[in-house]
Amino acid sequence: xxxxxxxxxxxxxxxxxxxxxxxxxxxxxxxxxxxxxxxxxxxxxxxxxxxxxxxxxxxxxxxxxxxxxxxxxxxxxxxxxxxxxxxxxxxxxxxxxxxxxxxxxxxxxxxxxxxxxxxxxxxxxxxxxxxxxxxxxxxxxxxxxxxxxxxxxxxxxxxxxxxxxxxxxxxxxxxxxxxxxxxxxxxxxxxxxxxxxxxxxxxxxxxxxxxxxxxxxxxxxxxxxxxxxxxxxxxxxxxxxxxxxxxxxxxxxxxxxxxxxxxxxxxxxxxxxxxxxxxxxxxxxxxxxxxxxxxxxxxxxxxxxxxxxxxxxxxxxxxxxxxxxxxxxxx
Numbered sequence: 260x261x262x263x264x265x266x267x268x269x270x271x272x273x274x275x276x277x278x279x280x281x282x283x284x285x286x287x288x289x290x291x292x293x294x295x296x297x298x299x300x301x302x303x304x305x306x307x308x309x310x311x312x313x314x315x316x317x318x319x320x321x322x323x324x325x326x327x328x329x330x331x332x333x334x335x336x337x338x339x340x341x342x343x344x345x346x347x348x349x350x351x352x353x354x355x356x357x358x359x360x361x362x363x364x365x366x367x368x369x370x371x372x373x374x375x376x377x378x379x380x381x382x383x384x385x386x387x388x389x390x391x392x393x394x395x396x397x398x399x400x401x402x403x404x405x406x407x408x409x410x411x412x413x414x415x416x417x418x419x420x421x422x423x424x425x426x427x428x429x430x431x432x433x434x435x436x437x438x439x440x441x442x443x444x445x446x447x448x449x450x451x452x453x454x455x456x457x458x459x460x461x462x463x464x465x466x467x468x469x470x471x472x473x474x475x476x477x478x479x480x481x482x483x484x485x486x487x488x489x490x491x492x493x494x495x496x497x498x499x500x501x502x503x504x505x506x507x508x509x510x511x512x513x514x515x516x517x518x519x520x521x522x523x524x525x526x527x528x529x530x531x532x533x534x535x536x537x538x539x540x541x542x543x544x545x546x547x548x549x550x551x552x553x554x555x556x557x558x559x560x561x562x563x564x565x566x567x568x569x570x571x572x573x574x575x576x577x578x579x580x581x582x583x584x585x586x587x588x589x590x
Contacts, residue, residue, distance in 0.1 A: 367407065
């Protein structure tokens with residue numbers, strides 16, 4: 260017996276029940292065993308989702324940011340114990356300068372989030388990490404760094420700024436060259452909202468069972484180090500292979516990045532930009548992303564050599580529900 264539900268009939272029944280829109284993709288030992296598409300990338304034009312459709316990954320982008328930080332650490336260009344002040348010397352709030360890279364990566368720095376009225380009022384101004392720092396840089400810490408876990412999208416914005424300082428490249432150029440190109444992720448990047456990206460799924464906010472509203476007005480101008488990369492399911496499979504074959508970081512740093520460091524409110528662990536979980540008796544590491552009109556999940560089961568990838572252009576928990584269903588009848 261297989262440890263996951265992979266039978267097309269069972270998956271199709273769940274897809275129909277959930278009115279799912281997106282891609283379900285799973286591999287075993289690097290070989291595809293599930294490749295199912297459903298729904299529309301563009302509902303107005305009736306363009307269906309395909310296996311090469313690109314989806315907004317939301318917070319799955321945090322994995323790329325964390326691996327980038329690990330690459331720089333592996334090269335000896337930074338240390339996880341370094342404070343923010345070592346790289347962002349002129350950061351406006353001096354208290355925040357003491358937050359460490361480790362604390363930013365584990366959401367224990369107290370840096371806070373980005374969403375709210377200020378975010379909504381400045382959507383069209385956010386092009387780079389520094390634009391967020393200009394808006395939020397004077398803000399106080401929410402709690403004593405290291406004292407607890409609180410999910411912080413702003414913390415990963417700051418990590419993007421650190422990558423720019425250390426690498427002397429834009430965050431986007433660094434990720435493109437050192438993550439996407441290295442992993443042969445040829446259909447991945449960070450979106451510009453003003454660009455027309457071929458094969459990119461439009462995100463839809465479901466207002467009721469039969470009405471869907473495009474999410475364009477809810478997106479910042481550009482994807483960031485905390486969320487807003489896009490990729491295909493096959494590209495994320497290549498990312499999984501590149502991680503596990505140590506093309507991105509060596510074995511020690513992969514273990515460091517993906518092994519849980521702090522407890523999360525749901526009784527699981529958070530590592531460095533990766534969740535470290537055991538669900539239904541099965542251990543996996545990866546991440547999920549969710550926002551208006553987007554929900555994606557990426558899970559590597561290292562002992563079993565399975566990878567589950569579910570990408571959706573609908574609100575959370577569209578993708579997470581399908582991934583949970585696939586693993587809910589494990590043996």
